[in-house]
Amino acid sequence: MKGRGSMKIAVIDGQGGALGRHLISAVKSAAHAEIEITALGTNSAATSAMMNGGADRGATGENPIIVACADADIIIGPVGILCANAMLGEITPAMALAVGAARAVKILVPVSKCDIMIAGASDMSYGEYVKIAAGMVAGEIKKQKSEGK
Numbered sequence: 767m768k769g770r771g772s773m774k775i776a777v778i779d780g781q782g783g784a785l786g787r788h789l790i791s792a793v794k795s796a797a798h799a800e801i802e803i804t805a806l807g808t809n810s811a812a813t814s815a816m817m818n819g820g821a822d823r824g825a826t827g828e829n830p831i832i833v834a835c836a837d838a839d840i841i842i843g844p845v846g847i848l849c850a851n852a853m854l855g856e857i858t859p860a861m862a863l864a865v866g867a868a869r870a871v872k873i874l875v876p877v878s879k880c881d882i883m884i885a886g887a888s889d890m891s892y893g894e895y896v897k898i899a900a901g902m903v904a905g906e907i908k909k910q911k912s913e914g915k
Contacts (some may be wrong), residue, residue: 772800773907776834778843778865779839780808780856783815785892789842790819792900799907804838806831808856832864840906841870842899844877845884850884873902 779786785806790803792861805821807813813826835841844875848866850859852907864881875895890898903912 771909772802773797773839773904773910774837775801775803775840775842776806776831776838776870777803777816777821777877778808778831778841778847778861779812779816780853781812783807783812785817785844785896786812786816787879788892788896789875789899790816790821792803792896793842793903794820795901796904797907798904799911801907806834808853808861828858828861831861835864835868835870838868838870839910840873840903841865841868842873843875845882846877847875848872848874848883871906873899874908875899 777786777790786805786807790805793801793803795809803821805813805816805819805824807824807826810826817824844853846857848850848862849857850862851857852862876882876884
């Protein structure tokens with residue numbers, strides 16, 4: 767938690783922002799802790815959708831994503847956020863680098879639309895992946911709190 771009272775969670779999504787919106791809603795329900803969720807959209811439609819999911823604040827575009835990744839405790843999004851030019855080109859090389867270089871824990875949802883296949887990942891619905899990701903966030907929050915981070 768980098769010496770702060772609340773966990774800073776960055777949720778990154780693009781295109782229509784539906785996955786990000788569902789992730790935010792599920793994390794808010796599962797976290798049971800003081801958290802601050804920032805919706806980071808690659809476009810304004812994605813940011814708007816995630817704000818409707820209950821994000822505390824939101825921003826759109828490359829620079830806000832880069833800045834927020836440097837300050838986040840946890841970063842959540844589709845696996846494509848780690849790959850330059852993923853999500854129909856919405857993830858710039860600088861965005862992918864910021865996510866990958868961040869000290870934050872990264873919780874990624876396998877999405878086949880990014881043309882990235884993950885060995886061992888099951889063929890599940892978005893809803894199932896969202897539930898698993900939210901549980902992982904809750905577990906990470908407990909772990910970081912117990913370690914005094």
